[in-house]
Amino acid sequence: MQIESTHLPEVQIITPRRHGDSRGFFSESWNRKALLGAGLDLPEFVQDNHSMSHQVGTLRGLHYQAPPHAQGKLVRCGRGSLLDVAVDARRGSPRYGRWVAAELSYENGRQLWIPAGFLHGFVTLQSDTEVVYKCTAHYDHASDGSVLWNSLGIDWGALDPHLSDKDRAATPFADWRSPFLYEDKA
Ligand SMILES: Cc1cn([C@H]2C[C@H](O)[C@@H](COP(=O)(O)OP(=O)(O)O[C@H]3O[C@@H](C)C(=O)[C@@H](O)[C@H]3O)O2)c(=O)[nH]c1=O
Numbered sequence: 001m002q003i004e005s006t007h008l009p010e011v012q013i014i015t016p017r018r019h020g021d022s023r024g025f026f027s028e029s030w031n032r033k034a035l036l037g038a039g040l041d042l043p044e045f046v047q048d049n050h051s052m053s054h055q056v057g058t059l060r061g062l063h064y065q066a067p068p069h070a071q072g073k074l075v076r077c078g079r080g081s082l083l084d085v086a087v088d089a090r091r092g093s094p095r096y097g098r099w100v101a102a103e104l105s106y107e108n109g110r111q112l113w114i115p116a117g118f119l120h121g122f123v124t125l126q127s128d129t130e131v132v133y134k135c136t137a138h139y140d141h142a143s144d145g146s147v148l149w150n151s152l153g154i155d156w157g158a159l160d161p162h163l164s165d166k167d168r169a170a171t172p173f174a175d176w177r178s179p180f181l182y183e184d185k186a
Pocket residue numbers: 049051060061063064073120121122138139164166
């Protein structure tokens with residue numbers, strides 16, 4: 001397992017080892033003990049999600065659930081590829097509004113760890129891309145929110161993405177009052 005930091009210190013890229021043989025490969029896609037041993041203290045996961053997007057350029061995001069239902073997410077790709085994006089949305093954070101993007105694909109096996117307090121979204125780079133992710137809180141419809149995908153200067157590589165009605169009508173980042181607060185642990 002390999003752990004890479006990004007320029008947002010709380011967001012990390014985890015790449016589990018793949019044991020390949022003539023049949024294909026085997027991989028431990030989630031191993032709490034191994035991640036704890038590597039210094040990553042991920043909270044308990046309570047829900048797994050799986051989505052599939054037909055079109056290249058399908059964009060889902062930028063999503064969050066407000067506290068007390070805020071979710072941390074461990075995201076990976078089951079089929080195809082995507083650009084996965086996390087945005088620091090904690091008011092008072094020195095990195096408020098900064099974002100990181102990582103390409104996750106079936107081939108590269110990378111996972112992105114996105115803690116609570118960050119917006120999450122992705123755009124698909126291949127047709128029929130499947131995204132699978134573990135969440136630290138259950139879905140709560142009333143706490144669910146979306147920030148407008150193109151209001152942060154993120155380079156999505158797609159100018160006219162396929163969006164849900166909810167995401168098309170989302171609030172621009174500058175007009176949005178984040179429900180997240182930065183707690184400096186230092
Ligand atoms: C997210 C979610 C949705 N749903 C339902 C609500 C709705 O009828 C249908 C589709 O929901 P959405 O349009 O919100 O799906 P989607 O746009 O894929 O939303 C997801 O996007 C990514 C980027 C995330 O980070 C996720 O947390 C989630 O917000 O599924 C659940 O039942 N449970 C869930 O956990």
